[in-house]
Amino acid sequence: MDTQFQRLEHYLDKYEQSWPLSGTVLIAQRGEIKLHKAYGYANLEHQVPNTLDTRFRIWSLTKSFTGMAILMLKEQKRLRLEDPILKYLPQQHALEGITILHLLGHTSGIANYTSIPEYNQKLNKLKLTPQEMLQLFVSQPPAFMPGTSFAYNNSGYYLLGMIIEKITGMTFEDYITTFILQPLGMVNTGVYNNQQIIQKLASPYHSSWGEYTQGEYIDMSSILSAGGMYSTAADLFLWDQALYSDQLVSHNTLEMAFHSSNLKYRFGWFLDERFERKRMYHGGAYRGFRSELHRYPEDQTSVIMLTNYDCVPITKLTESLSGLVFGEPAEMPIFPQAFPLDDSIYASYMGSYEGYGCKASVERSGQDYYFVWNDVEVTPFYPISETRFHHTKHDSEYEFKRNAQSELSFLGMHKKQDKS
Numbered sequence: 135m136d137t138q139f140q141r142l143e144h145y146l147d148k149y150e151q152s153w154p155l156s157g158t159v160l161i162a163q164r165g166e167i168k169l170h171k172a173y174g175y176a177n178l179e180h181q182v183p184n185t186l187d188t189r190f191r192i193w194s195l196t197k198s199f200t201g202m203a204i205l206m207l208k209e210q211k212r213l214r215l216e217d218p219i220l221k222y223l224p225q226q227h228a229l230e231g232i233t234i235l236h237l238l239g240h241t242s243g244i245a246n247y248t249s250i251p252e253y254n255q256k257l258n259k260l261k262l263t264p265q266e267m268l269q270l271f272v273s274q275p276p277a278f279m280p281g282t283s284f285a286y287n288n289s290g291y292y293l294l295g296m297i298i299e300k301i302t303g304m305t306f307e308d309y310i311t312t313f314i315l316q317p318l319g320m321v322n323t324g325v326y327n328n329q330q331i332i333q334k335l336a337s338p339y340h341s342s343w344g345e346y347t348q349g350e351y352i353d354m355s356s357i358l359s360a361g362g363m364y365s366t367a368a369d370l371f372l373w374d375q376a377l378y379s380d381q382l383v384s385h386n387t388l389e390m391a392f393h394s395s396n397l398k399y400r401f402g403w404f405l406d407e408r409f410e411r412k413r414m415y416h417g418g419a420y421r422g423f424r425s426e427l428h429r430y431p432e433d434q435t436s437v438i439m440l441t442n443y444d445c446v447p448i449t450k451l452t453e454s455l456s457g458l459v460f461g462e463p464a465e466m467p468i469f470p471q472a473f474p475l476d477d478s479i480y481a482s483y484m485g486s487y488e489g490y491g492c493k494a495s496v497e498r499s500g501q502d503y504y505f506v507w508n509d510v511e512v513t514p515f516y517p518i519s520e521t522r523f524h525h526t527k528h529d530s531e532y533e534f535k536r537n538a539q540s541e542l543s544f545l546g547m548h549k550k551q552d553k554s
Contacts, residue, residue: 139168142458146171148466149451153529157184157336157424157441157448160367161455164434165375170367176336176442178346186368189322189335190440192425193361193418196325197291198373199310200359201238201402202382203298205391206313209383212301219293222300228272232280234297237290239399245274246287247356254491262356264296284399288360291402295359306359317381318372323365328354335364336442338422342511344527346443349422361418367438370427374436377414377429392431408453409460417449426452435459445528467529475517482542483534489547496544505532505544 142161149155156174160167172184207213219229219237229244236242247253247270257270271289278285295306302309307325315323326332338349354362365373376382377392391401392414398405403414408430415428426439426448437456439448454464480498487494495506503523504514515523515532523532535543542549 136168138459142169142455143171145455145458145464145466146173150174153467154443154445154527155441156339156443156446157190157439158186158188158367159455160371160436160438161459162371162374162436162438163459167371174441174443176334178337178339184336184442185334187322187334187366189332189364189366190425190442191326191335191338191364191418191420191423192370192440193357193420193423194288195365195370195416195418195425195427196359196361196363198402198416198427199314199363200291200294200298200306201391201400202314203309204234204238204294205383205387205401207298207301209387213297219297222297223268223293226268226272229293234294236280237287237294238401239397240284240287240290241281242287242290243276243278243280243283243285244287244289244293245271245277246285246289247271247292248288249490250274251491253356258352258356260356261353267292267356286399291360292356292358298359306362310363314382318376320365320369320372323363323369323373325358325362326354326364327362332364336423338442339444340422340511341443341445341513341528343514344525347511349442349444352421361420365425365440367440370438370440371436374427374429374438378431378434409457409462411460417452419444424448428452428456430456430460433460445525445530447529450529470518470524473517473519475520479520480517483544486550487542487544487547488550492547493550494545494547 139161146159150173158172159169161169170186172186172188174184176182176184176188208215213234215235217234219232223229232242232244250270253270298309299306307327310325339346340349341347377388392403392405403416406413411430412432413428413430417426418424422442422444424441424444424446428437437452439452441448458464480503484496484498492508497504497506502514503516504512506512514526516526518524521534
């Protein structure tokens with residue numbers, strides 16, 4: 135291993151000594167894997183360690199596969215990006231004016247079903263038909279007119295999966311497996327549907343009071359093309375490498391998709407600049423599992439992280455590792471010094487925050503500060519400024535914010551006003 139990548143391994147080993155770390159990490163440069171290592175446990179109940187071939191749900195990283203399927207169908211002239219959705223779903227008049235391109239770029243304006251309270255409260259645990267899914271979000275008012283704004287949207291990628299199935303006559307799972315996974319040799323990747331045993335699939339974990347708890351059950355019928363896949367770090371490296379080749383689509387199509395636009399989101403990937411380099415990246419996070427794949431195409435450098443602990447901040451870790459690859463400094467996180475917060479300030483924060491069908495109750499007991507997530511999981515934290523708090527055991531920060539009207543929000547949710 136190069137000295138440079140030994141430093142990265144040392145950074146992760148040192149991190150593991152101080153903070154929870156579970157999952158797999160893969161770093162590659164110019165087609166060569168430089169670091170590939172597993173940490174923590176795939177199953178805590180039976181003390182099964184993670185290995186290099188442990189599989190993890192990758193959630194929204196699935197969107198990059200959905201986007202590629204659309205590119206493949208476009209290249210085969212089986213669809214046009216400008217096609218209206220009504221061409222494929224003619225009965226759904228609420229989708230009028232929305233095109234495939236709008237769905238791909240999160241500019242459709244349709245309601246995001248994972249932000250609908252009923253979905254997060256109970257519907258995500260039920261087996262839903264495509265028609266039930268459609269009714270869930272097309273019955274909601276649009277957020278904006280198609281093409282006028284950007285809002286990350288799982289409904290759009292669920293619809294793209296329906297369009298893929300309509301055009302091909304195959305299930306999303308069968309199409310992705312037959313035309314993407316098998317040609318690339320991604321034998322440890324698939325679409326999870328709750329109906330079979332997936333060998334070597336890690337178990338998901340949350341935390342409460344800093345101790346691990348089992349991840350919440352989710353029925354995958356409502357996820358599919360928006361986030362229903364599982365994979366390994368090694369398989370995602372094959373996926374990464376395929377985007378430098380013409381194995382799936384031509385170089386001209388790849389150029390059109392990712393290198394000829396100023397848009398910040400294209401075909402299942404965020405596009406920006408980091409460390410003064412162009413970056414393509416995506417992640418996924420839901421109910422215990424988290425995934426990140428960050429690509430720096432001009433340097434042919436990729437950093438992949440997968441975890442089954444929701445308390446592992448792999449977005450931050452992936453960026454730190456990327457910086458180290460490019461010679462940037464990366465400080466080892468430490469517990470910040472506690473801030474002497476006035477009791478009256480914390481008292482103003484206390485209460486219930488609600489949004490998206492979720493809630494956090496900010497409470498205290500003596501000198502113990504904490505919030506309770508959805509009446510189940512307790513997150514203990516301590517103040518590090520007047521508005522910011524740090525987890526007492528994990529590498530996580532939280533912040534209270536006030537808008538121009540002095541209304542409080544926390545974790546993106548608004549404080550519920552007391553009725554008096």
